[in-house]
Amino acid sequence: MAEEKLIWQYVRRWADKYPQKEALVFKEKRVTYKDFYEKTLKVAKLLLELGVNKGDRVFTLSAARDEFFYTYMATAMVGGIWFGLNPRYTLDEFLYMVGDARPKVGFVVRNYDALQRDYKDDISALQKADPGLEHIVIIDNPWEGTLSWEAELSKDRSNLDDALSKRMKEVSEDDPALIIYTSGTTGKPKGALLTHKNIIASASAQNKRFLASTTKRGDGKLLIHFPINHVACAVELAMGGLHWGSTFVLMDRFDPAATLKTIQDEKVTFMGQVPAMFMLQFMLADYDSYDQSSLKTIIWAGSAASEEMVKRLSKIGATLMTGYGQTENAGFITYSKAGDSMEDLIQTAGKCYPPFKIKLVDKEGKKVPEGQVGEIWIKGDLVMKGYWGRPEATAQTLTNKGWLKTGDLATMDSRGYIKIVGRTREMFKSGGYNVYPREVEAVIEKYPGIAFVTVIPVPDETWQEVGKAFIMPVPGKTVEVDAIRELCKKHLANYKIPKQYEVRPLLPLLASGKVDRRALVEEVKAALQKK
Structure with missing residues (x-):
């Protein structure tokens, strides 16, 4: 099956192939791939009407719910660059990222029940601080000066069909589609700029290693409870699932008990979490009472797993896998494989496979001998275009030969498996x-x-x-x-x-x-x- 060139084309692919297949499940909503695609088209035409041109930025302030997918895919469809804002951010964090990306349009879920927070004052502050933020579309309870999501999507914009078709043809795989801000552990967050090609290359390689051994194309149920601004959500899970044609089960927050109940009730087959999430689930007194037998694949990344964690997860009967990557390379670059030993799962992060390349180098950029510590350098179609608006930072991170200098240190054994030993700054x-x-x-x-x-x-x-x-x-x-x-x-x-x-x-x-x-x-x- 040939790969698509643009990320939104996977929505169309599965809408054509399996129109009545469930695509998105969020609380009481159950959305088919046909409805998913039709709603994405409506949002895309709304963006055209609001004056979004190729390269313009659009944000969504929301947790992982169905509107996240429509706005993300629609922005890509019209050649815009989408980024997510975490509902848990403070106003200062909102101001920083909106001030950095300079979006033209924002989509906002007004209330976030998990925090009992209303974002009206935050959004008003953003509008005052950035005159370039021309339009705010509110999902639930708009106020004066904003647009209503429900009202706007109910409008007939068939007059924009030709304009949308024309715009679709103008977008190429090398155009940026996504900004993901790094966690900012060493300073202010930087926006990694990822193209359609970057995202699809990552998702395709990831699925070949993580899904192909347990689930056929067009099947599977993926759980998403990560923040939408995180690479785990926007690329690894969202695009991984779209590439595979899976059903998404969405949760607007991580809750240890609710997550386990959702896995049980929805018969989730694929779950990816960071080790901290698993540990919080293990703390539940009734953890073993939840039925997780539907799970076929369990992935973790972000930090190392303890022996205790891996042993506990192995009792579920799913295939356990891990890997390593960064926001700057759109997700994973190394992968473990089905059947890897307990020792490998605990101590290593798997290996890199063609067509991507990885090498460990010293301070002069020279390859280090096997078993010695070196900085991880990465090369391939999944490497970011650069940092948004940061040419100097981009030049410091990307070599003129296309290598991404990760700043992470590792050793590599004779099989090519890497063991992370820390950051260069650590x-x-x-x-x-x-x-x-x-x-x-x-x-x-x-x-x-x-x-x-x-x-x-x-x-x-x-x-x-x-x-x-x-x-x-x-x-x-x-x-x-x-x-x-x-x-x-x-x-x-x-x-x-x-x-x-x-x-x-x-x-x-x-x-x-x-x-x-x-x-x-x-x-x-x-x-x-x-x-």
């Missing part, structure tokens, strides 16, 4: 020796009953810096620091062994589900200043 020196936090964390995670561990550098009078390990046990489990120290002595050189340990019931997490390393670093700095 490495520290203890007594003149390089220490890679991820390498140390992987050893500590061998201790039973550990949910998360993060190692950061702290000042030391003798060694300049030493490691401090923050440890979060699985609820109901206890950990013995002396035993962890002995475990480290068995597997690590002395200079790598943390000199300080702190066990906590909870560690700070980012919206992506990763441990907020920077928050811990700032906490330590503040404590030292008080001394």
Whole structure:
């Protein structure tokens, strides 16, 4: 089956092939692929009427619900560039991203029940701050000066059919379709600009590795509860599912119990989460009472999995897989495979397959020998076009030969499997020796009953810096620091062994589900200043 060139064309493909197949399930709504495509056309014609030209930006402020898909695909259809805003963002975060992307049109779900939040004041502030934001379309309860989603989509715009057809033909696979803002762990978020080609290349490769072994094309039910501004939602799941022709089961937030009930009731076959989400589900006293037997594939990424987590998931009977990637390469670049050992699933992130390329290099950009630590560089059609409005940052990240410098450090074995050891910025020196936090964390995670561990550098009078390990046990489990120290002595050189340990019931997490390393670093700095 030949691949499409533009992301929205997959909606049309499945609408033509399976018009009555369920495409989107959100609460009481059940939308077929035929209705999905027809509504996307309506939104596309609305965008044309509102003056959206090729390259104009359009945002959607919403959780993962059906309107997210219509606005995302319609924007791509008219050659615009779509980006999502997380309902959990503060006004300052809204102002920053809208100020950076300069959108012409915004779609807004006015109320977010999970936070009991009304966005009227936030949107009014955005309109005042950015005169270029010409139109706001409100989904539920519009106010004066905004447009009603329901009213606008009920209008007959058949007079724009020819204009839309013409615009569709003007859009190419190399045109940008999506901006995803990075998590901003090292400063202000940067917008990764992804083209139609980037997105489809990523989704196609991902499905070949993750779905093909368990589900035939045109089948499967995918669960989405990630924020729509995250690469896991907008590319890995949304485009992965569209590429495959699956049904989407949408949830407007992650809730451990509600997610498990949805899997049970909707017979979900594919679930992708970050490890923190699985751990929160395991905390439920009635976790084992939920029927997850429909699951055929379970994926995790974003951070390493503990042995405890993988063993628990293996009891479900689904194929377990993991991988590695970045927003800047539109999702995954390495993938594990069905049947990989428990050790590989815990300690590695799989391998890269053609047509994409990966290499590990030193500070001079030279390939490092097998088994040695190097920075991951990536090449292929899935590598972003650049950072939105950031030519200098783009030049620092993309080489003139098309390699993406990830800033992540790893080792590679003889099979090509990589083991992540940390970020270039996370490495520290203890007594003149390089220490890679991820390498140390992987050893500590061998201790039973550990949910998360993060190692950061702290000042030391003798060694300049030493490691401090923050440890979060699985609820109901206890950990013995002396035993962890002995475990480290068995597997690590002395200079790598943390000199300080702190066990906590909870560690700070980012919206992506990763441990907020920077928050811990700032906490330590503040404590030292008080001394």
